[in-house]
Amino acid sequence: MAVTKARAIPSPPTNPETQACWDAASQGKLLIKRCAACGESHWYPRALCPFCGSDRTEWQEASGRGTVYSYSVFRRAPVPYAIAYVTLAEGPTMMTNIVDCDLDAIRIGQAVRVNFKATEDGGPPVPMFSPA
Amino acid sequence: MTIKGKAYLAGVFEHPTRKADTQSLAQLHAESAKGALEDAGLNRADVDGYFCAGDAPGLGGLSMADYMGLKLRHIDTTETGGSSYVIHVAHAAEAIALGKCNVALITLAGRPRAEGMATGTAPRNYGSAAPDVAFEYPFGPTVVNQYAMAAMRHMHQYGTTSAQLAWIKVAASQHAQHNPHALLRDVVTVQEVLDSPIIADPLHRLDCCVITDGGGAIVVTKPEIARSLKRPRVPLLGAGEAVKHQLGGRIDLTYTGATWSGPAAFAEAGVKPADVKYVSIYDSFTITVLITLEDLGFAPKGQGGKLVADGNLISGVGKLPFNTDGGGLCNNHPANRGGLTKVVEAVRQLRGEAHPKVQVKNCDLALAHGTGGSLATRHGSATLIMGRE
Numbered sequence: 325m326a327v328t329k330a331r332a333i334p335s336p337p338t339n340p341e342t343q344a345c346w347d348a349a350s351q352g353k354l355l356i357k358r359c360a361a362c363g364e365s366h367w368y369p370r371a372l373c374p375f376c377g378s379d380r381t382e383w384q385e386a387s388g389r390g391t392v393y394s395y396s397v398f399r400r401a402p403v404p405y406a407i408a409y410v411t412l413a414e415g416p417t418m419m420t421n422i423v424d425c426d427l428d429a430i431r432i433g434q435a436v437r438v439n440f441k442a443t444e445d446g447g448p449p450v451p452m453f454s455p456a
Numbered sequence: 457m458t459i460k461g462k463a464y465l466a467g468v469f470e471h472p473t474r475k476a477d478t479q480s481l482a483q484l485h486a487e488s489a490k491g492a493l494e495d496a497g498l499n500r501a502d503v504d505g506y507f508c509a510g511d512a513p514g515l516g517g518l519s520m521a522d523y524m525g526l527k528l529r530h531i532d533t534t535e536t537g538g539s540s541y542v543i544h545v546a547h548a549a550e551a552i553a554l555g556k557c558n559v560a561l562i563t564l565a566g567r568p569r570a571e572g573m574a575t576g577t578a579p580r581n582y583g584s585a586a587p588d589v590a591f592e593y594p595f596g597p598t599v600v601n602q603y604a605m606a607a608m609r610h611m612h613q614y615g616t617t618s619a620q621l622a623w624i625k626v627a628a629s630q631h632a633q634h635n636p637h638a639l640l641r642d643v644v645t646v647q648e649v650l651d652s653p654i655i656a657d658p659l660h661r662l663d664c665c666v667i668t669d670g671g672g673a674i675v676v677t678k679p680e681i682a683r684s685l686k687r688p689r690v691p692l693l694g695a696g697e698a699v700k701h702q703l704g705g706r707i708d709l710t711y712t713g714a715t716w717s718g719p720a721a722f723a724e725a726g727v728k729p730a731d732v733k734y735v736s737i738y739d740s741f742t743i744t745v746l747i748t749l750e751d752l753g754f755a756p757k758g759q760g761g762k763l764v765a766d767g768n769l770i771s772g773v774g775k776l777p778f779n780t781d782g783g784g785l786c787n788n789h790p791a792n793r794g795g796l797t798k799v800v801e802a803v804r805q806l807r808g809e810a811h812p813k814v815q816v817k818n819c820d821l822a823l824a825h826g827t828g829g830s831l832a833t834r835h836g837s838a839t840l841i842m843g844r845e
Contacts, residue, residue: 336590339585408605409707418705
């Protein structure tokens, strides 16, 4: 069993457009964007909807539940880690890591839940996922 | 309006170096340009259009025009990663058809080996202003683990196997053994690919392309000039370009922009996949080839594994000879951008100038395809169909 080990996580560069997302992350909440004009949720969050172009996008708290769409364990890295795309219950698919689990037991379709992890240099935590 | 028959690929050159310890980046661009112009039978003063991408040093096209002493009336620095140069051929044809230039020069060069660049395994970061970086860079996306996720999903969804992917490398190695310039000339077996170390599940070391220094260049010109030259004539018959991205989070790793660029190129050329005698397919990784061949229509979606297996991509053996120079998997991947050399080998095939051991008989219709960026989530796709006169 190859359990995930701690990896130094670079802090995400923030900007005014996405600051609310990182403020929420610090409180353990996963915010995504939903468009009030077309009703679609999207990721990564944008001020302008990538589906219809409207600027009426709003923050939406996601459930933090999802399933693994794809993944890859980066064996050659100094500290092997699992990169993944997780499809949220709300629809959008996001890049993430699968952590606090057996790297060899990760499977496509597996149910996962959000698990925020601290980043370097005092940056905001980032949304990773672990088996549900 | 169409570019069909409006422009010819008159000169091509692949820089012979694979490790450029003694040359500068600008020098590699200029040496490549000189080689392609000599191949065409043209000279530097004939060039009035210049095309380059993000690998060009300094101010890109401006710096290289300055270095080479070009007098230009058309410039295009479209940047779509490794597919840029394939798109440049099409844009050059458009400019020529509109009378904006007569002789278009396209160059590529890079020194990732000499500079010790961690090409495929270092997390990618395009700068803090990139809108996606905050939502990806913390998770360690590298070139190889992103392409690996596409392979993992394809295997899950369609039953594609590592052995099928390995056949792509085997075919490339069969071709590379005849190329004296190829970085890797040893023939490998499916088992040797499967026995090589896993880099990022499910991709093995031998599923990955080489890292090389070097470069290349292409000269595109109008019909009147092409007819005045002594080289075999290779007309551009059709072209397509597309950008595939994350679709706002509706990510689908099983297809690429070739789904759109391919049909556009086939429609313009008035041909279909079954007519094509030779294909150059961008092969950053084995999975890139498999998905691209499906998207271009050479196999139904999900059945690319059957298409590439059992030597079917080997010249003289299989139905669809590909990358007869050894491709990026064995021969050359200059500047970590493989699009230009794909066009070069297709032109060699159409001229009958490929190595005799890999030359496709009566090769009168060829396709070259470039993929640049992150497979299926942010990449440029470019398809060219070329003929012979």
